[in-house]
Amino acid sequence: MDTAVHPESEASLIEELKRGDSTAYQKAVREYSPGMLAVARFYLDHSSAEEIVQDCWVTVIDAVQKFEGRSGLKTWLHRIVANRCKNRLRTANREVATDFSETLEPELANRFNSTGRWDLPPKLQFHESADTLMENGELSDCLDKHLSALPETQRSALMLYEAHQHKSDDVCNILDVSASNLRVLLHRARQKIFLMVETFQETGEC
Amino acid sequence: MLMCRDLAEIASDYIDGELNGRQNLSVKMHLMMCKDCRTFIGNLRASSNLLSAHSSGKADEEFLRRIDERVAEALNARKIRGSDSE
Numbered sequence: 001m002d003t004a005v006h007p008e009s010e011a012s013l014i015e016e017l018k019r020g021d022s023t024a025y026q027k028a029v030r031e032y033s034p035g036m037l038a039v040a041r042f043y044l045d046h047s048s049a050e051e052i053v054q055d056c057w058v059t060v061i062d063a064v065q066k067f068e069g070r071s072g073l074k075t076w077l078h079r080i081v082a083n084r085c086k087n088r089l090r091t092a093n094r095e096v097a098t099d100f101s102e103t104l105e106p107e108l109a110n111r112f113n114s115t116g117r118w119d120l121p122p123k124l125q126f127h128e129s130a131d132t133l134m135e136n137g138e139l140s141d142c143l144d145k146h147l148s149a150l151p152e153t154q155r156s157a158l159m160l161y162e163a164h165q166h167k168s169d170d171v172c173n174i175l176d177v178s179a180s181n182l183r184v185l186l187h188r189a190r191q192k193i194f195l196m197v198e199t200f201q202e203t204g205e206c
Numbered sequence: 207m208l209m210c211r212d213l214a215e216i217a218s219d220y221i222d223g224e225l226n227g228r229q230n231l232s233v234k235m236h237l238m239m240c241k242d243c244r245t246f247i248g249n250l251r252a253s254s255n256l257l258s259a260h261s262s263g264k265a266d267e268e269f270l271r272r273i274d275e276r277v278a279e280a281l282n283a284r285k286i287r288g289s290d291s292e
Contacts, residue, residue: 020284025277033273034265050269057273058280103215116209121242126252133252134259143260162257168222187218194253 010073017064029057032074035164036081042156042175043085052084075170078160082174100181105191124201139197142206146196150189157185208232213243221251 016024033053040049059080067076102109111120126133134140147155156175160166161182166174172182200206213236219225220233237244 020281022278022281025281026274029270029273029277030265033270037265054273054276057277061277061280061284104211108214109211112209112211112214116211118210118242122245122249124249125245126249133256140260143256147260158257162254163260165258168224183219183224186222187215190218190250190253190257193257194250197253197256198249 011069014064014067014069014073017060018067020061025057028073032077033057035074035160036077038156038159038164039078039081039174040085041152043082043089048088049085052081052088056080056084074164075166075174078166078170078174082176086176100184103184103187105188105195107195108191122198124198126197126201133197138206139200142196142200143193145206146192150192154185154189154192157182158189161186208236210236210240210243210246213237213240214246217247217250218254220247221254 013024013028017028036053036056037049040052043049044052056077060077063080067073071079111118113119147158150158153175157171157177160171160174161168168179168182171177172179175182177185196206213220213233216225216229216233220230225233237247
């Protein structure tokens with residue numbers, strides 16, 4: 001089922017949600033929940049994150065009546081989730097622990113010599129386009145595996161920025177991180193994916 | 207002078223167009239001279255595109271059905287509240 005929501009159909013989806021159309025809710029739940037879960041996972045463990053996303057959808061039924069479309073629907077939903085998570089953390093008196101001190105992955109940092117030149121440069125060029133690469137089911141599975149092994153903070157930043165195509169400002173706002181810390185999260189996560197694809201191309205193994 | 211390691215540290219900023227003019231220029235100069243870094247930047251960019259192309263829409267179907275149920279209950283409750291107030 002194609003659930004992609006294009007900008008022109010977003011307005012009509014919002015109208016249907018305001019009317020309380022259950023089919024529209026099912027469509028919206030499938031379209032937006034993965035991103036909402038990515039936001040929640042930045043802050044909370046898996047089961048608390050799922051709980052928050054469920055609660056948010058129930059809130060949306062009333063809240064959408066006042067939605068004026070100043071931001072897109074996706075950004076609005078992600079902010080609702082982020083605020084709920086922040087409240088939950090505040091109540092529990094917890095903060096998200098993150099390490100922003102190193103910009104290079106140790107595995108990559110070790111590939112340079114003491115003068116800062118490559119000791120072990122990248123051997124292969126990733127020739128194929130992303131779409132062609134993704135047709136390789138094994139690579140796609142491998143990517144899933146590595147994504148799930150990323151620290152939550154890196155994965156959430158990466159998914160919101162790359163897969164859900166949020167702008168940097170929005171990601172900073174939703175995840176409550178500074179612009180420079182977001183850059184570190186994104187760069188660390190991309191390096192891990194780069195190392196994964198490199199190993200996969202060289203050895204065929206994940 | 208910008209070394210390969212320095213470039214690797216700011217490679218994502220370069221790809222996303224987040225560097226200032228001077229930094230951007232020094233990366234471009236380095237890339238003209240260094241094949242290894244050209245390969246690295248190309249591969250890092252490909253990794254980033256790969257993530258954009260990778261389906262982000264994966265959520266456990268069981269989890270989605272639980273949301274459907276909660277939404278359906280809340281919609282019904284809303285309808286009942288609505289008809290009571292008429």
